[in-house]
Amino acid sequence: MIPELGQFALALALTVALFQSIGLTGRFEGYARAAAQGQALLVAFAFGCLVYCFVSNDFSVAYVAMNSNTQLPIQYRVAGAWGGHEGSLLLWTLMLGAWMTAVSLFSRHLPEEMAARVLGVMGLVSAGFLAFMLFTSNPFDRLLPAPEDGRDLNPLLQDPGMVFHPPMLYMGYVGFSVAFAFAVAALLSGRLDAAWARWSRPWTTVAWMFLTIGIALGSGWAYYELGWGGWWFWDPVENASFMPWLIGTALIHSLAVTEKRGAFRSWTVLLAIVAFGLSLLGTFLVRSGVLTSVHAFAVDPRRGIFILGLFALLIGGALALYAWRTARIGLGGEFAAVSRESLLLANNVLLAAAAGTVFLGTMYPLAIDALGAGKISVGPPYFETVFVPLMAPALFLMGVGPLARWKRTSLPELAVLLRWALAVSLAVGLLLPLAMGSWHAMVGFGLSLAIWIVLTALLSFRKSVRQTRSHYGMVVAHIGVAVFVVGVTLVKGYDAEKDVKMRPGDTVELNGYAFRLDEVNDVRGPNYLAARGQMTVTRDGKPVAKLAPEKRLYTVQEMPMTEAAIDPGLTRDLYVSLGDSLGDGTWLIKVQVKPFIDWIWAGCLIMALGGLLAASDRRYRFALQKDPALVRSAA
Amino acid sequence: MKPRHKKLAAIGVGVAALGIVVALVLTAFQKNLVFFFSPTQVAAKEAPLGRTFRIGGIVEPGSVKREGVDVRFIVTDTAKGLPVVYRGALPDLFREGKMVVAQGQLREDGVFQAREVLAKHDENYMPPEAKEAVEKAHQAAKKGKS
Numbered sequence: 001m002i003p004e005l006g007q008f009a010l011a012l013a014l015t016v017a018l019f020q021s022i023g024l025t026g027r028f029e030g031y032a033r034a035a036a037q038g039q040a041l042l043v044a045f046a047f048g049c050l051v052y053c054f055v056s057n058d059f060s061v062a063y064v065a066m067n068s069n070t071q072l073p074i075q076y077r078v079a080g081a082w083g084g085h086e087g088s089l090l091l092w093t094l095m096l097g098a099w100m101t102a103v104s105l106f107s108r109h110l111p112e113e114m115a116a117r118v119l120g121v122m123g124l125v126s127a128g129f130l131a132f133m134l135f136t137s138n139p140f141d142r143l144l145p146a147p148e149d150g151r152d153l154n155p156l157l158q159d160p161g162m163v164f165h166p167p168m169l170y171m172g173y174v175g176f177s178v179a180f181a182f183a184v185a186a187l188l189s190g191r192l193d194a195a196w197a198r199w200s201r202p203w204t205t206v207a208w209m210f211l212t213i214g215i216a217l218g219s220g221w222a223y224y225e226l227g228w229g230g231w232w233f234w235d236p237v238e239n240a241s242f243m244p245w246l247i248g249t250a251l252i253h254s255l256a257v258t259e260k261r262g263a264f265r266s267w268t269v270l271l272a273i274v275a276f277g278l279s280l281l282g283t284f285l286v287r288s289g290v291l292t293s294v295h296a297f298a299v300d301p302r303r304g305i306f307i308l309g310l311f312a313l314l315i316g317g318a319l320a321l322y323a324w325r326t327a328r329i330g331l332g333g334e335f336a337a338v339s340r341e342s343l344l345l346a347n348n349v350l351l352a353a354a355a356g357t358v359f360l361g362t363m364y365p366l367a368i369d370a371l372g373a374g375k376i377s378v379g380p381p382y383f384e385t386v387f388v389p390l391m392a393p394a395l396f397l398m399g400v401g402p403l404a405r406w407k408r409t410s411l412p413e414l415a416v417l418l419r420w421a422l423a424v425s426l427a428v429g430l431l432l433p434l435a436m437g438s439w440h441a442m443v444g445f446g447l448s449l450a451i452w453i454v455l456t457a458l459l460s461f462r463k464s465v466r467q468t469r470s471h472y473g474m475v476v477a478h479i480g481v482a483v484f485v486v487g488v489t490l491v492k493g494y495d496a497e498k499d500v501k502m503r504p505g506d507t508v509e510l511n512g513y514a515f516r517l518d519e520v521n522d523v524r525g526p527n528y529l530a531a532r533g534q535m536t537v538t539r540d541g542k543p544v545a546k547l548a549p550e551k552r553l554y555t556v557q558e559m560p561m562t563e564a565a566i567d568p569g570l571t572r573d574l575y576v577s578l579g580d581s582l583g584d585g586t587w588l589i590k591v592q593v594k595p596f597i598d599w600i601w602a603g604c605l606i607m608a609l610g611g612l613l614a615a616s617d618r619r620y621r622f623a624l625q626k627d628p629a630l631v632r633s634a635a
Numbered sequence: 636m637k638p639r640h641k642k643l644a645a646i647g648v649g650v651a652a653l654g655i656v657v658a659l660v661l662t663a664f665q666k667n668l669v670f671f672f673s674p675t676q677v678a679a680k681e682a683p684l685g686r687t688f689r690i691g692g693i694v695e696p697g698s699v700k701r702e703g704v705d706v707r708f709i710v711t712d713t714a715k716g717l718p719v720v721y722r723g724a725l726p727d728l729f730r731e732g733k734m735v736v737a738q739g740q741l742r743e744d745g746v747f748q749a750r751e752v753l754a755k756h757d758e759n760y761m762p763p764e765a766k767e768a769v770e771k772a773h774q775a776a777k778k779g780k781s
Binding site for chain 2: 085088119215227337353356357360361364374375376377378380381382386390499500501559560562577579580582588589
């Protein structure tokens with residue numbers, strides 16, 4: 001009964017979403033608002049039904065039977081609702097409902113026509129997803145006769161990371177639909193002005209903030225759950241979330257120019273469309289099974305055709321509209337070759353180029369495979385070779401941009417302003433690696449850049465006349481980038497690892513730490529059996545940490561899992577994973593020391609905090625009352 | 636400079652920058668493409684020496700031998716077998732008789748030195764490369780008989 005109610009709610013939501021898209025005409029704003037909220041409630045109800053099916057172990061629902069089990073702990077039964085393809089689509093529409101409700105509540109200051117069109121576009125997106133779910137990937141499909149027990153959630157997903165990572169990531173993905181809807185609405189009404197940019201900015205920044213947190217959570221999860229201590233693998237799944245982030249970052253910066261100076265308008269619109277396009281691509285790449293095999297579509301061609309159709313309709317339609325309207329957009333304010341605009345343009349070009357290289361490396365192997373031209377793969381060396389030369393100038397310019405003036409800035413003046421920051425960051429950055437024991441050119445370079453970013457951010461803070469929250473936000477986010485760069489540089493430069501054979505009582509030394517294996521015991525978890533090692537770590541004879549790495553066997557799917565043990569710290573993580581048993585009480589053990597690795601995720605969180613600060617600037621809230629120019633354009 | 640010259644200069648700089656980026660990307664791409672070869676292809680000396688590539692197939696039952704931290708095993712596509720050596724702990728789903736994909740280089744002595752062993756996290760999942768290699772070997776065997 002409950003699954004049928006859920007399905008009925010989804011069907012009803014689809015009707016409401018179609019009705020909502022009449023907002024595209026620029027009229028019926030009140031109806032569109034009501035439809036958005038009603039639809040969000042319906043989808044939330046359907047989602048509640050699915051969670052209920054999981055919690056009550058209703059294995060007559062095929063999706064539940066595939067992704068749950070009676071022995072599965074309750075929190076993972078709830079999170080199991082988004083553990084597979086169908087459920088994650090439902091989560092996606094739930095998030096879209098949340099964003100639509102937010103837009104309908106916080107758009108009172110918008111002209112009615114604009115609000116109606118924005119909600120109309122979002123209604124169309126939602127209708128597409130609801131139809132995709134109902135016709136090809138229904139989470140409520142029955143499986144009769146119902147099996148005795150479910151197949152269990154993939155053990156890799158049985159982790160707190162699973163509870164938080166997908167919702168955050170999807171909040172980010174779906175959040176770009178708001179920027180997309182604003183762009184399409186502005187194209188439809190032919191009014192791409194500073195006001196439009198100002199309306200889009202807080203939404204884009206909040207979406208970017210969620211995406212940043214989502215990616216950081218995913219990376220941290222991979223770090224401790226996959227058991228091998230890597231934090232980024234340039235895996236297609238990761239790249240799929242990284243591409244919209246790069247374009248979203250470019251969009252945030254180009255929106256700033258459009259708002260302040262009226263320039264880059266058509267470029268900004270294009271970025272808004274592409275950012276959402278890449279979010280859609282990311283969702284489908286990860287969830288449709290194309291990555292494991294391009295021939296997954298051949299098994300169920302309806303899904304593939306539906307996805308391509310939806311993509312063509314939304315993104316193709318938006319691009320066609322863009323091509324048709326772009327001549328009318330105009331160029332906006334003029335600026336000199338050295339100015340804040342030109343520096344932000346350089347930032348945008350670099351970020352877009354970086355996104356392009358990730359796209360090439362991710363999609364090329366898929367395209368080659370789809371054409372039947374052989375199997376190839378593109379590994380981390382490619383991305384690393386391309387990324388360093390693209391990002392290094394972007395990081396350098398990050399220090400210059402905030403200090404340059406709009407329209408025109410004098411190069412000698414900038415040089416005078418920045419010479420001390422440059423000298424200090426070079427000196428400290430190049431000398432610091434010596435203090436750490438061994439000098440690597442890349443480490444010195446990376447540290448110099450990080451110090452440069454911090455110094456210039458503080459400088460721009462002191463120089464600025466009007467200190468607003470959005471300015472604080474920028475400074476904080478840039479410092480977050482610096483913290484991230486420190487983490488990446490030092491992990492890359494100084495991480496140490498050893499694969500060793502150990503039996504209880506043995507000790508292994510790594511970077512001054514002594515790891516002793518005390519014993520290995522058998523333990524029993526709720527749905528797994530495990531061997532658990534007990535290790536004591538000492539440094540110069542003083543105890544540092546106790547670690548308990550596990551090798552688990554999840555009984556339902558007969559699947560082994562390495563559960564690493566980590567002792568986190570400000571300047572280093574100690575990371576131990578228990579490998580295979582070699583018989584006669586000997587175990588294969590991998591010990592690692594990872595310097596400053598937690599700075600990587602701390603940097604991401606600081607960036608997100610900066611985004612939050614910037615988005616909460618009050619001028620976005622009271623835009624209409626305060627700014628006479630906006631009142632005029634709205635009238 | 637006149638505005639027209641400025642515009643031309645800006646376009647020139649843009650095109651040059653784009654050219655550098657494209658050149659950079661394409662060389663990095665060319666160098667780091669990793670191709671796939673089946674054990675049959677390796678036996679026929681189609682695979683390059685001194686370049687990283689991937690192999691795949693089934694881990695031959697009974698072939699896995701531990702030598703301290705090193706592990707040796709044979710990857711087969713049912714037609715030909717390829718000896719592989721790897722240092723360190725194998726992934727959780729590595730098992731005899733199951734599909735595997737490995738990335739590394741071929742040594743002079745014909746042994747494949749794997750730097751990465753990939754066995755995906757799902758008992759029903761077959762690495763597509765490995766599956767295809769086995770299927771091709773089967774088809775070749777059928778043709779040979781008829």
